[in-house]
Amino acid sequence: MKTLETLETLETRTTTAPLALRKLYFVRFAFAAVWAALLFATASTLGPLSVTLLVIYPLFDVAAAVVDVRTARANGGAATGLYVNIVISTLAGMGLAVAATSGIPAVLRVWGLWAITAGLVQLVVGAVRRRLGGQWPMIASGAISTVAGASFIAQAGGENASLGSLAGYAFLGGVFFLISALRLKKADGEG
Numbered sequence: 519m520k521t522l523e524t525l526e527t528l529e530t531r532t533t534t535a536p537l538a539l540r541k542l543y544f545v546r547f548a549f550a551a552v553w554a555a556l557l558f559a560t561a562s563t564l565g566p567l568s569v570t571l572l573v574i575y576p577l578f579d580v581a582a583a584v585v586d587v588r589t590a591r592a593n594g595g596a597a598t599g600l601y602v603n604i605v606i607s608t609l610a611g612m613g614l615a616v617a618a619t620s621g622i623p624a625v626l627r628v629w630g631l632w633a634i635t636a637g638l639v640q641l642v643v644g645a646v647r648r649r650l651g652g653q654w655p656m657i658a659s660g661a662i663s664t665v666a667g668a669s670f671i672a673q674a675g676g677e678n679a680s681l682g683s684l685a686g687y688a689f690l691g692g693v694f695f696l697i698s699a700l701r702l703k704k705a706d707g708e709g
Contacts, residue, residue: 536702538589543699546582550692553578558685564625568681569618572625575688576610576632583607599643606635622681623674629684630670637663655701659694663687 553575560568583603590597610632617624641660644653666687673679 539586540699540702542582542585542589543695543702547692547696547699549578550688550695554685554689554692557688558682561681561685564618564622564681569615572614572618572629572681572684573611576607576614579607579636580604580611599639599646603636603639603643606632606639610636622679625681626670626674626679626684630667630674633663633667633670633687635667637661637665637667653698655694655697659691662694663691 553571557568557571560571583600587597587600587604590600610628613628613632614625617628637660639660640663641657644656644660647653647656670683670687673683
């Protein structure tokens with residue numbers, strides 16, 4: 519009887535994890551698309567709206583990671599990488615608030631450092647979740663984030679540093695979440 523219970527629990531976990539991740543990934547795509555459009559519209563200067571957007575983005579990442587941790591723990595998955603992401607993104611939000619007082623180059627440096635570290639974490643979490651399906655876009659996104667982070671740091675030293683590249687970065691990241699959400703749907707047999 520205990521074996522049957524264990525099998526039923528495992529079956530429930532393997533079907534609810536992709537469903538929960540799919541929903542989360544769709545929300546993350548929508549947020550990234552709206553956020554990118556708003557930041558792009560204000561990318562030339564550091565005003566109240568652009569600073570608010572810059573701080574909100576990593577804080578949204580924290581909230582999404584908290585939801586993701588709950589899903590991972592409820593489904594027997596490892597959540598260590600997600601906890602690391604929560605810490606990194608919280609520090610990024612605080613760092614961006616401080617950097618915004620020094621100008622766009624400082625913001626790009628902080629964002630770049632965050633993109634590198636969060637990208638590495640995303641790559642590892644995606645690799646660990648490969649069995650769920652739909653994780654290759656997350657792995658690729660993590661790798662791209664790492665490279666993009668280095669480019670933001672390099673851009674900070676240029677003459678025409680702008681926040682516009684951050685909008686493009688966020689939108690591309692959202693597209694990767696959308697692709698993963700769609701692939702998860704196929705992975706669990708619904709599409």
